[in-house]
Amino acid sequence: MPGSEDDWLATDNAQGAVGSEESHRGAFGDYGATSNAFIDRSFRERIVLVGVSFPPHDDELIDEHLDELSRLIDTAGADEVGRVVQRRQSPDASTYVGSGKAQEIRELAEAFDCDTVVFDDELTPAQQYNLEKILGRTAIDRTAVILDIFAQNASSLEGKAQVELAQLKYRLPRLRGKGRNLSQQGSSGGSGTRIGTRGPGETQLEVDRRRLVRRIHKLEEQLRGIAHVRDTQRKARRRGLLRNVVIVGYTNAGKSTLLNRLTDSGVLVEDRLFATLDPTTRRLQLPGGEAVLLTDTVGFVRKLPHQLVEAFKSTLEVVTDADLLVHVVDGSAVDPQAEIEAVRDVLESIGATSIPELLVFNKADRSDEPARLAERFTEQSEGAVAISAVTGDGVEHLLATIGARLRALVTPVDLEIPYERGDLIAAVHRSGEVLSATPGERTLRMTARLEESEVGRFEEFQVTA
Numbered sequence: 356m357p358g359s360e361d362d363w364l365a366t367d368n369a370q371g372a373v374g375s376e377e378s379h380r381g382a383f384g385d386y387g388a389t390s391n392a393f394i395d396r397s398f399r400e401r402i403v404l405v406g407v408s409f410p411p412h413d414d415e416l417i418d419e420h421l422d423e424l425s426r427l428i429d430t431a432g433a434d435e436v437g438r439v440v441q442r443r444q445s446p447d448a449s450t451y452v453g454s455g456k457a458q459e460i461r462e463l464a465e466a467f468d469c470d471t472v473v474f475d476d477e478l479t480p481a482q483q484y485n486l487e488k489i490l491g492r493t494a495i496d497r498t499a500v501i502l503d504i505f506a507q508n509a510s511s512l513e514g515k516a517q518v519e520l521a522q523l524k525y526r527l528p529r530l531r532g533k534g535r536n537l538s539q540q541g542s543s544g545g546s547g548t549r550i551g552t553r554g555p556g557e558t559q560l561e562v563d564r565r566r567l568v569r570r571i572h573k574l575e576e577q578l579r580g581i582a583h584v585r586d587t588q589r590k591a592r593r594r595g596l597l598r599n600v601v602i603v604g605y606t607n608a609g610k611s612t613l614l615n616r617l618t619d620s621g622v623l624v625e626d627r628l629f630a631t632l633d634p635t636t637r638r639l640q641l642p643g644g645e646a647v648l649l650t651d652t653v654g655f656v657r658k659l660p661h662q663l664v665e666a667f668k669s670t671l672e673v674v675t676d677a678d679l680l681v682h683v684v685d686g687s688a689v690d691p692q693a694e695i696e697a698v699r700d701v702l703e704s705i706g707a708t709s710i711p712e713l714l715v716f717n718k719a720d721r722s723d724e725p726a727r728l729a730e731r732f733t734e735q736s737e738g739a740v741a742i743s744a745v746t747g748d749g750v751e752h753l754l755a756t757i758g759a760r761l762r763a764l765v766t767p768v769d770l771e772i773p774y775e776r777g778d779l780i781a782a783v784h785r786s787g788e789v790l791s792a793t794p795g796e797r798t799l800r801m802t803a804r805l806e807e808s809e810v811g812r813f814e815e816f817q818v819t820a
């Protein structure tokens with residue numbers, strides 16, 4: 356593995372957090388301290404949320420999104436003290452909400468003594484810069500909040516590197532967004548510049564950018580190294596011929612709880628968002644006797660930052676490599692359908708849409724809704740299951756369904772095996788699933804599902820149906 360641990364943990368704190376104005380307590384932007392985080396956790400920041408509704412206006416939806424943003428902020432270690440919703444035809448190019456509204460938000464922020472204003476959609480670097488000027492405090496977006504939570508929760512070297520990479524990619528264009536401001540500061544020589552790093556005539560902005568780009572390249576290289584190790588391990592597993600069943604789903608749906616319930620893994624389960632960042636794989640024995648590999652993965656969310664999806668590419672390869680996706684849905688959530696769609700959007704963006712998916716509506720102990728949803732989806736598609744990962748209700752049925760779905764993935768072959776090859780007939784029974792067996796004069800005609808790796812063994816007896 357490339358790099359020492361120290362190497363991994365060393366972060367250039369000067370990135371992005373370049374301002375030294377101490378007029379407010381927020382952690383990011385011109386008003387920020389020198390931390391790498393977007394939200395300061397040395398105290399609980401007071402935050403005003405801003406949502407903008409575009410046509411067709413759906414107030415309930417905006418509220419739902421802001422409720423979720425509020426949970427994200429709470430998970431990141433801050434408190435919502437107020438929220439603003441605005442209707443617009445389209446975003447304002449320079450301030451997102453329009454400068455009049457921004458002025459109102461400033462007054463509200465002052466009334467609430469708020470540290471930071473968080474916007475529910477991604478702001479362009481220019482919008483962010485302009486808003487901070489008008490608001491007189493840190494302005495960040497949902498993406499920054501999610502990046503912050505990931506940064507807090509990352510524990511493995513790979514997870515930390517992936518999150519840092521995503522953060523830097525988010526910061527890079529934002530450095531440029533504040534360019535003029537920065538180059539003026541350049542000659543003052545402050546904010547974290549290492550002695551001797553600035554060439555003649557180079558502005559502070561150029562130095563910062565160069566360091567950031569260098570760090571991005573280094574992280575990418577380190578991640579490639581880890582991905583290579585992971586790839587080798589995966590190939591070894593493939594040789595073990597075990598099928599890969601991968602648990603995916605919205606954050607907090609109960610994915611880790613399910614893995615623990617099925618395999619006694621002791622994976623961290625928490626009522627907070629993005630508790631899991633690193634995949635955990637365990638062997639699972641299905642009731643039919645076959646063993647599979649079951650993997651728990653990072654949760655998805657609406658508007659998951661593309662920087663994160665890119666940075667987690669190698670972690671997410673476990674998803675694109677799956678034989679079956681077990682898509683866990685919190686059936687007791689306000690809008691499970693929207694969460695399913697958000698997950699499917701991410702699956703699409705990583706190229707995993709062709710992998711068979713089994714919908715599992717979880718938290719059936721909380722309400723009847725998961726059972727109702729499972730029924731409704733079963734009518735529409737290939738079947739869905741309702742479970743409670745906490746009580747274990749429905750889990751047996753889930754396992755049987757996983758087994759059946761995996762078997763259905765293998766196309767049956769037709770074989771004619773002479774009776775004197777009783778050893779082979781027994782082998783078909785042992786290593787596959789016999790769908791039918793019809794005695795002929797000298798041969799036994801069988802239709803069976805065989806593991807791909809086994810098909811070759813019986814090739815000379817294969818017939819076309």
Ligand SMILES: Nc1nc2c(ncn2[C@@H]2O[C@H](COP(=O)(O)OP(=O)(O)OP(=O)(O)O)[C@@H](O)[C@H]2O)c(=O)[nH]1
Pocket residue numbers: 604605606607608609610611612613623624625626627628629630631632653654655717718719720721742743744745746
């Ligand atoms: N009532 C109830 N709560 C559940 C059930 N399954 C999970 N939970 C709770 O839901 C919360 C999230 O569970 P996790 O297993 O951590 O969810 P996750 O999908 O792994 O979440 P992330 O890793 O954060 O994406 C925890 O508080 C669990 O106790 C269930 O069947 N019933």
Ligand SMILES: [Mg+2]
Pocket residue numbers: 610611612623624630631652
């Ligand atoms: Mg989890």
